[in-house]
Amino acid sequence: MNTNAFWHFLSLQLFKERSKHLSIIGISVMILFLLSSVLFISSSLRFTLEETLKVQPDFVVNRIQGGTAVSTPEIWGDELLDIYGVSKVTPRVYGRYFFEAKGSSFLIVGVDFLEEQSHENLQILIDSTDIKDFFNGNQMLVGEGVKAYLDAHFYKDSYNFLTPKGVFKKVNIFKVFPSQTNLIANDMMVMPIDLARKILGYTDDEVSDITFSVPNPDEWNMMTDKVSALHYDLHVVNKNDVQKSYENLYNYKGGLFLILFLVVLATFTLILYQRYSMVYSTERRHIGLLRALGWSINDVLKLKFMETLVVVFISYILGVFIAYVYVFIAGAPLLKEVFLGGQNLHNTLSFVPVLDFSVLTSIFLLYALPFIAAVLIPVWRVSVTDPKEAML
Amino acid sequence: MMSKMMIQIENLYRTFHHGSNEVSVLKEINLNIRQGECVVLKGVSGSGKTTLLSLIAGLDKPSAGKVLIEGEPISKLPDLFASELRAKKIGMIFQHFNLFEHLSVNENVTIPLIPSGLKMKEIHEKVDESLTLANIIHKQETLASRLSGGEKQRTAIARALVADPNIILCDEPTANLDRDNSLLFIDILGKLHSMGKTIVIATHDPLFDSLSFESTIVPMVDGKIV
Numbered sequence: 361m362n363t364n365a366f367w368h369f370l371s372l373q374l375f376k377e378r379s380k381h382l383s384i385i386g387i388s389v390m391i392l393f394l395l396s397s398v399l400f401i402s403s404s405l406r407f408t409l410e411e412t413l414k415v416q417p418d419f420v421v422n423r424i425q426g427g428t429a430v431s432t433p434e435i436w437g438d439e440l441l442d443i444y445g446v447s448k449v450t451p452r453v454y455g456r457y458f459f460e461a462k463g464s465s466f467l468i469v470g471v472d473f474l475e476e477q478s479h480e481n482l483q484i485l486i487d488s489t490d491i492k493d494f495f496n497g498n499q500m501l502v503g504e505g506v507k508a509y510l511d512a513h514f515y516k517d518s519y520n521f522l523t524p525k526g527v528f529k530k531v532n533i534f535k536v537f538p539s540q541t542n543l544i545a546n547d548m549m550v551m552p553i554d555l556a557r558k559i560l561g562y563t564d565d566e567v568s569d570i571t572f573s574v575p576n577p578d579e580w581n582m583m584t585d586k587v588s589a590l591h592y593d594l595h596v597v598n599k600n601d602v603q604k605s606y607e608n609l610y611n612y613k614g615g616l617f618l619i620l621f622l623v624v625l626a627t628f629t630l631i632l633y634q635r636y637s638m639v640y641s642t643e644r645r646h647i648g649l650l651r652a653l654g655w656s657i658n659d660v661l662k663l664k665f666m667e668t669l670v671v672v673f674i675s676y677i678l679g680v681f682i683a684y685v686y687v688f689i690a691g692a693p694l695l696k697e698v699f700l701g702g703q704n705l706h707n708t709l710s711f712v713p714v715l716d717f718s719v720l721t722s723i724f725l726l727y728a729l730p731f732i733a734a735v736l737i738p739v740w741r742v743s744v745t746d747p748k749e750a751m752l
Numbered sequence: 753m754m755s756k757m758m759i760q761i762e763n764l765y766r767t768f769h770h771g772s773n774e775v776s777v778l779k780e781i782n783l784n785i786r787q788g789e790c791v792v793l794k795g796v797s798g799s800g801k802t803t804l805l806s807l808i809a810g811l812d813k814p815s816a817g818k819v820l821i822e823g824e825p826i827s828k829l830p831d832l833f834a835s836e837l838r839a840k841k842i843g844m845i846f847q848h849f850n851l852f853e854h855l856s857v858n859e860n861v862t863i864p865l866i867p868s869g870l871k872m873k874e875i876h877e878k879v880d881e882s883l884t885l886a887n888i889i890h891k892q893e894t895l896a897s898r899l900s901g902g903e904k905q906r907t908a909i910a911r912a913l914v915a916d917p918n919i920i921l922c923d924e925p926t927a928n929l930d931r932d933n934s935l936l937f938i939d940i941l942g943k944l945h946s947m948g949k950t951i952v953i954a955t956h957d958p959l960f961d962s963l964s965f966e967s968t969i970v971p972m973v974d975g976k977i978v
Contacts, residue, residue, distance in 0.1 A: 365875055369866045376854045649850050652811050653864045654839025654915070657831050748811040751850065 370666050381667075385675050391628060392679025392727055393686070395621050397695055399719050400687040404711040409606050411712075416599055417450065417571035418580070421587060424595040431566035439590055440572050445579045451567035453553050455560040457521065459509075466506055467548045470556025498555055499534035505546035507536045524561035531555065625727070629734040647742045648750025657743045664739045665732070672728045680723060688713040757823070758919055758950040759785040759808055764817035766803050766975075777803045778975045781817070787918065790941070790951040792960045795972035801954035802847075804972070805923050808952060809844050810834050821919070839864055843912030847924035849904040851896040851911075857883070857903075858892040861910045868915065878914055886910035886940060902933030909940055920944055922953040926960075934959055941965075 374381055421440070423432040437449045453470035502510070510519055510533070518532045537545040557564065574583050580598060587596045650660050686692055688711055696711075742750050764781035767774055778800045785791050793801040806812040807819050810826040818825045821841055826834055851860050861882055865875045883889035888906040891899065896907060905925065912920055922941075926934035938959060945951060945965045953960060961969070971978050 364872050365862075365866050365868075365870065368872060369862070372855065372859055376859075645850075646852065649852070650863070651835070652809065652838070652844060652850075653911070654835055654842075655867050656835035659835070659867045746812050748806045751811075 366662070370663060370670075373663070373667060374670060381671055384671055385678070387628060388671070388675030388727070388731070389679045389682065391621070391624055392675055392723065393683045394624070395618075395726060396680045396683030396723050397687050397692060398618065398621070399723060400683055400714070401692055401695060401711060403714045403716050403719050404687070406607065407714045408712055409603070413599055413603050413606075416602070417448070418573045418599050419583065419587070420569050420571050420597045422569035422595055423591075423593050425593050429568075429595075431562055432569055434565050434567045434570075436591070436594070437567075437570045440570060440587065443583070443586055445574050445576060445583065446572050447575060448571075448573040450571045451553075452569050452571060453556045453560065453562055454568045455556075457549070457559065459513075464509065465547070468556050468559060469548055469550045470553035470560075471550060472553050494534055495552070498529065498531045498551075500531050500549045500551040500555075501535045501537060502533055502550075503537050503545040503548040504539050506549055507533065521559045523559055529555075529559055531559075621726075625730055629730045643739075644742050645751050647739060648745075648747045648752075651743065651747035652751065657740075660743045661736065661740060665736060668732050668735045672731055676724055676727065679727075680720065684713075684715075687711055755787040755789075757784060758787045758789075758821070759783070759952070760820040760823075761804075761808070762818050762820070764804075764807065764819065765815045766800070766807060766812070767815040776975055778807070778814075781975075781977055783970065783977065785950060785952065787950050788945070788948045790945050790963070790965065790967040791953070792963075792967055792969045793952065793954045793972055794956065794960070794969050796956055799972040800975035801972050802923050803975075805921050805952065805954045808919075809842050809921050810838050811844075835867075839867065839915055841917050841919055843915065843917040843920045845905070845908045845912050845920065845922040845925050847927050849908045849928070851899075851904055851907055853897040854895070856893050856895055857888055857899070857907045857910070860896055860907055861914050864911060864915050878916070879910075882910040882914040885913060885943070887936075901928050901930070902936065905929055905933065905937055906940070909937070913944070917949075919950045919952070922951070922955070924955055924957075925953065926955065926957045931959075938963065 421432070421436070423430050432451075434451050437451050440446055441449045450472075455468055456465040457468050458465045510516070518530050521529045521531060523529055531549075531551060537548070551559075554564075556562075557566070560568075562568070574580055580600075584596050584598065588594060647660055647664075650663075651657070655663075687695075692711060761781050761783040764778055765776065766778040767776045769775075781804060783791075793804060795801050803812065807814050807827065808821075810819075810821075810829075813827050819827055821837060824833075824837060826837055829837065852863070855863075858879060861879045862875055865878060868875075870878070880889065883892055886906045886909040888903060888910055891903055891907075894903075896904065899907065905928070920941075925937055929937060934957065941951060941953075942963075942965045945967075960967075
């Protein structure tokens, strides 16, 4: 077959039957857009999560009694420091503060601003803060979500916390965290550890948990056993466990979408299959006619394969491009709520553009293979029947 | 000197199965057609002439017997060779024209040459030649869906001729034409006959009973040549 003549006829077929092809491209673009958006969001969240976890402490211990987290004695920090391989032991005070009227909550994090922080980003934020100015009265650093929420409820510069003793404690807003930290800091209020203790009802020798680092990863497994042996009610979580929990959460949400996508794709494939199989008589007649005019089975399959490939390729480029714009430029309105909607404050997190080759390949394969198969199998079936029968 | 044998049909049978029923459409057909001959298969509907034409074109497979085109058994050839034989040696004109309605006259006539390996320039030359011969070149840019019955038939003739085949098979070629267009079609057939083409026509149209050029009428009744 002369290549020029073939391409000429292929372009002719595509152009002359453009309404048919455009309708298929339209549906394909929608499906690809949906799939790509979900995978883009998942991979972007995974990337942000990995970046976030990189700067998290390796281990967190707290006290569990009767299946419930209770306050942890600060003295346990000294015991941890005695274990060989443990470094950067940091007690933390934090807890949820409920904004009763609206059913929302903030995460209060108390830190010792004069010591090195277990969380690198927190350290960077504190380093950029004028400590002298900060300690001039009760002050706090807040996430963007908290700031937006307080603004909406007319707490522009400060908030009055009600302590467990029934006393109001007014705390000023000193600074707002940048939006890049929103995945973890969106609903966070960072304040001096003693102030946090008062608001959350801890005594001076109690903390919420204690973090520490183990620089040698080979010691991680053993470290869990060593630390657990210190006290019967001590609970240890390492960074990998946290990562798994987050991944499970996002994979669960992404998985739900993938199932939905597969249902849509299966339906679409079925429609295509029907369209190109017995049901679609014009297509069948055309194939029979081509065969009657001297085209071999291979010639017919090549034409239909290339025709389908062009449709798939155009749909892929358009679908992925629109999804990219939707997720990384427009910020994925609607879908974002599905992925981040579990949070109690509105999150203004922007997705970090991540173009992973494996994701792009997965999108192509998940879409192109069923599509091409749905078209080519019926075409092949018709091609191998006698032309006379196909033309009936 | 005798012209060479173009089509040989030996003990040909075609049977269709509908559930447990067996319908014999062709029975014990033997026919030899030489180069340049014009054979008219005549018979009423259901006499098996269209089926016979399909078997000669290799569009269908016989239940028994064989069809040889220039000595080659078309029904036994692998697809690639059968397709090539069909493309190079046989031009088919169908009762319902069987054009690609979304393509123009020119594009319809181009189709048989796409797998031929010819360059586009050569294809265009052949298409122009064929359109001129079939007297439809003035409509070459018109979509097939916008043609009259006669114009569609002439497009189908041009398409059948474009690869310059030796054998032209016509299945009820005038069934959808008025008398004037039917006579015009017969004129074109006369031209093809004078060019030495082997022509086989399946028809029940009485216009083919007395053609102005030499022809052989082969009557068919109930799947048999009588």
